[in-house]
Amino acid sequence: MKEDGRKLSKEQQVEARRRAALLVKKGWNERDIAEAVGVHPRTVQQWKQHQREHGTQALLRDERGRKHGEKRHMSDAQEKEVRRLITDKLPEQLKLPFALWTRKAVAQLLAKRYGLKLPVRTMGLYLKRWGFTPQKPMKRACEQRPKEVKEWLEQQYPQIAAQAKAEGAEIYWGDQTGVNNQANVVRGYAPRGETPEVRQMSKRFGSSMMSAVSNRGSARWMVYQGALNSALLIRFLERLVRSMKGRKVCLILDNLRVHHSKPGKEWLARHREQIAVHHLPSYSPELNPDERLNRSLKSKRHGNDRAKGVAG
Numbered sequence: 001m002k003e004d005g006r007k008l009s010k011e012q013q014v015e016a017r018r019r020a021a022l023l024v025k026k027g028w029n030e031r032d033i034a035e036a037v038g039v040h041p042r043t044v045q046q047w048k049q050h051q052r053e054h055g056t057q058a059l060l061r062d063e064r065g066r067k068h069g070e071k072r073h074m075s076d077a078q079e080k081e082v083r084r085l086i087t088d089k090l091p092e093q094l095k096l097p098f099a100l101w102t103r104k105a106v107a108q109l110l111a112k113r114y115g116l117k118l119p120v121r122t123m124g125l126y127l128k129r130w131g132f133t134p135q136k137p138m139k140r141a142c143e144q145r146p147k148e149v150k151e152w153l154e155q156q157y158p159q160i161a162a163q164a165k166a167e168g169a170e171i172y173w174g175d176q177t178g179v180n181n182q183a184n185v186v187r188g189y190a191p192r193g194e195t196p197e198v199r200q201m202s203k204r205f206g207s208s209m210m211s212a213v214s215n216r217g218s219a220r221w222m223v224y225q226g227a228l229n230s231a232l233l234i235r236f237l238e239r240l241v242r243s244m245k246g247r248k249v250c251l252i253l254d255n256l257r258v259h260h261s262k263p264g265k266e267w268l269a270r271h272r273e274q275i276a277v278h279h280l281p282s283y284s285p286e287l288n289p290d291e292r293l294n295r296s297l298k299s300k301r302h303g304n305d306r307a308k309g310v311a312g
Contacts, residue, residue: 017059020047073116074126082109083130100137103127141283148281160250160278169248169276172212172220172240175285176228176256177294180206209297210236212251213290228256230263237267241274251277254288 016037023033030048034041051059074082091098091105096112098105103123110116110123118126164171181200190196210228211221220243222236240249253259259279268277285291 014060017047020044021051021056021059024048024051073118074110074114078114079126079130082106082113085109086132101132138286140286144283145281149284149287152281152284153287156278160252163276164248164250167248169250170214170216170218170244171250171252172214172218173288173290174210174212174236174251174253175288175290175294176208176210177297178206178208179298180204211290211293212240213293215289219293228258230258230261233258233261233264234267237264237271237275241271244274248273249275251275252280252288253277254280254285255282 016039020033020037020039023036028036030041030044034044037044047059072079085094086101086106086109091101091109094109094112096105096108098108103120106127107118107120107123110118161171163169181204188196188198207223207225208228209221209223210232211219213219220240222232222239224232237251240251258264259277268275280287
């Protein structure tokens, strides 16, 4: 009785080929082999041809389809070079009109470098196989000086941490932000073809906030109207010192001009036993954990009900 070989398990298929190979070696004809193994004579013909072309071991391993790397548009060396380029370089550094590496950008790189014209969809398959995934980019200022950032991370911040530990102080990171009622809203579901509607006040209003978050996750904040000035900065510092209940605080701020104001420096000089202020490298907001607190505030504020006024 003949069986459909496609319904056999992997082990059963291998065993059938093994038996067929032994019977071929003994000189049996194809029809008798097919009858003994339980397959169609044409299947035995295919096995014999596969054995002649690729060997007995390949027949038993059931090697099918293309070999690894066969029929690809790029060689292994070219793929390795492209992976290195899109890892180490930005598109603009290679004179491509893109800010980030997209499927279209990589396709243009291949066309420019190797003369290969690949569809965008195919480029996506290559990127997936190389281990690249689409991600939301981290923003970094062009004016940032990497050497200063490295020095701050490797030398200055360890000194701040060591000083804070020696004085029994707690490190806080400070920043300012603002929210208003006109910000972009999150996406929402609706039936296809029916755009959802968000109702909000046409008059623009908002509030500002200065906050500080510690390495342990404690947060302090102060809400105010308008732009930060020396008087508001000093008020926040006073409230921060009061909340520490006698423990010294090391506050790390960015280089906003008001953070270096003369009134602020004079106040800090009078309270140096209670608080010490340090500054981040210029144009380096990604080093400040308080930025994440601000992003969380905005996402939750803009994702909830629309504010009808400053109070709520």
